[in-house]
Amino acid sequence: MTVLEQRGAYRPSPPPAWQPRMDPAPLLPDAEPYRVLGTEAAGKADPDLLRRLYTQLVRGRRYNAQATALTKQGRLAVYPSTTGQEACEIAAALALEERDWLFPSYRDTLAVVARGVDPVEVLSLLRGDWHNGYDPHAHRVAPLSTPLATQLPHAVGLAHAARLKGDDVVALAMVGDGGTSEGDFHEAMNFAAVWQAPVVFLVQNNGFAISVPLAKQTAAPSLAHKAVGYGMPGRLVDGNDAAAVHEVLSDAVRHARAGGGPTLVEAVTYRIDAHTNADDATRYRGDAEVEAWRAHDPVQLLERELTTRGLLDGSGIETARQDAETMAADLRERMNRDPELQPMDLFDHVYAESTAQLREQRALLRAELEAEQEQHGGHGEHGAREGGAR
């Protein structure tokens, strides 16, 4: 019974055009995360898709290991690993068409790479040579967003604009479980639902926001349940099941493209590594929990499915491994080269047209660099770096 149906309720006349949604049931998520691998549904999954997902997952795992190694060698300032979350990252990117847009958070390097962006360019932000290394238009990927949830309204706006223009473009916006507490998350959800914007929100619930477990983040039955309050469907999926993530996201993308409006998908997964290489995870969680999740590893789950069904054998596994090694060797080799730093770039893109003040500051820096070069016999950037933070 709604307020308007209550006896003695105020009934405006004529009755309001707006009617509250009477039945939230179609919007409610399943009680259990949706699974495909190891269930009957797996029989219906496209074997080619599963193999493609597998190759990419193996690559993703290797990428995480390589990037983490690069932090130890001082080649990357910081790396937030997605080991354990590869299925979400990759299945999400593969659910999009080329014309669609991806709005990643700072953790989502793998999704961006799976979208076709050069891995070295993706790492610019984390290496520290520039804030964003790739052209957002080239692959329709927004810059990795460091402030949490702030990219979500952008995704809604872009999707809305595309629809206004008559393009059937969908935006996929990714956020962590912690990010769902930010005001921007709620505002984005509400706008998306009110505007029926073609956007899909993917929450990767990996258990923690740095040290804070989900139980201290939300009192909701699940993060997917949050969708109902805004008037959009919520879906709960096993984030370590690449086939399930791909299916649920593909459904949501199709639904959005067809004019059905937004969907909130919660992928339940786990962050195997620490928050970043700079974090000490032993302060807030025990090994037993991590080990339990290792038994539900996204790469192993898919590998088991493929091998039991005879879609993958030892040589297939070896091929995928080789492919990942080649990718890692290339990444290592290219990341071990010093990036070409152009200090004068600092002034180049602050405004479309530079200002007199910036031109003055540019001249000052140029003079400093020239003096430096003279002092260090032409070694410019390198010799000078020893000067530290000056």
Place this chain on the structure above:
Amino acid sequence: MTTVAVKPATMAQALTRAMRDAMAADPAVHVMGEDVGTLGGVFRVTDGLAKEFGEDRCTDTPLAEAGILGTAVGMAMYGLRPVVEMQFDAFAYPAFEQLISHVSRMRNRTRGRLPLPITVRVPYGGGIGGVEHHSDSSEAYYMATPGLHVVTPATVADAYGLLRRAIASDDPVVFLEPKRLYWSKDAWNPEHPMDVEPIGRAVVRRAGRTATLITYGPSLPVCLEAAEAARAEGWELEVVDLRSLVPFDDETVCAAVRRTGRAVVVHEATGFGGPGGEIAARITERCFHHLEAPVLRVAGFDIPYPPPMLERHHLPGVDRILDAVARLQWEAEG
């Protein structure tokens, strides 16, 4: 009198100790923020507080800065003294609405009936190789908002003393922690930790006759280094550490400038619309007839904070400071 060994301590340790002592002294003091409990904060500045005082006194909040500061307002209205941690400079921006629309003006709009004793701790500034959004110097935004105290320590002793005074203050204090000084060590006597003047007093860190460097927070060590290097040129530079940007200590600053007749303001925030503009204007208004050269500013460039590999070009360093001092001399002769 027993003599207590004066031991080296880091600024982070002094800050932790300040909160601990404040919590022990006053049950109304509550610490809250992202990861401040179990983890002890990403910089470990709240380390041990949850263990000692319980999670109700040192609380891991949901991840929402507007929510953190907004709920702190309500808590303060009910008699608590919240000490709020914003994880990094640029992640405090979602809380600006609360800070500017409510925290800063609550006393004024209620004619003194609703003071808000809230301390907002913000690690700020660059020089630690942080990626984008981890190195902003946002002090000018805070300074431009009447009703807020804006404080920033540069030494271990000040970190303790000023934070204790901030927490004890009946007004909101934005307490800016220079994150690149968190691990800097000074000799410090934790048995007599309060040897610091109240908020609002600047201090002369080094005496000199040639010119006065006016600075604060992360730029203090750079200025002291510049003053040392200047001796090779035959210059004796005076160095003033502001410690408090609001309220501003006109007296100490102007006395110092009058002694030397020349002043350079040094900070890593951008120069245009930055704190140095206000400081230079105040000095000019009060000391015009004592000045032998215009007040100069050595500041960060007027650009978004650069990526870590380029930040050294942005941050004011010894050479840029000495160049400015050289220009002061030239202006005087010309």
